[in-house]
Amino acid sequence: MTPEEWVEFVQSYAGPEEFEAWACKTLNIPKEMLYIAPYEPPPREANGKFLCKYFGCLGEYTSKQGRENHFNSAHLGFRAHCLDCNAVLMNEGSLPRHKRESCTKRKTG
Ligand SMILES: [Zn+2]
Ligand SMILES: [Zn+2]
Numbered sequence: 001m002t003p004e005e006w007v008e009f010v011q012s013y014a015g016p017e018e019f020e021a022w023a024c025k026t027l028n029i030p031k032e033m034l035y036i037a038p039y040e041p042p043p044r045e046a047n048g049k050f051l052c053k054y055f056g057c058l059g060e061y062t063s064k065q066g067r068e069n070h071f072n073s074a075h076l077g078f079r080a081h082c083l084d085c086n087a088v089l090m091n092e093g094s095l096p097r098h099k100r101e102s103c104t105k106r107k108t109g
Pocket of ligand 2: 085099103
């Protein structure tokens, strides 16, 4: 798998299961073989914080949501994030439409 193919692959991830489990299932490989995914538990103490599990990433977050937002945008390629409902979108261009049509926190009237 080339880096480009890998990026394409992670961008097709839409949840809701753990990324690792999803990757193994989708690629049909045992977990031990997931070397292609630079993805392993962080060696550091969490100290109540949520650490980004992406290999080599030092991201630390005070909330699970914060970590997810970071993971989605930094590692999965989601580029936009609705501040109202925390939805993640593939690009900034989808944001106005999301706010208009599918945001759970959108204002009515
Ligand atoms: Zn990270
Ligand atoms: Zn929204």
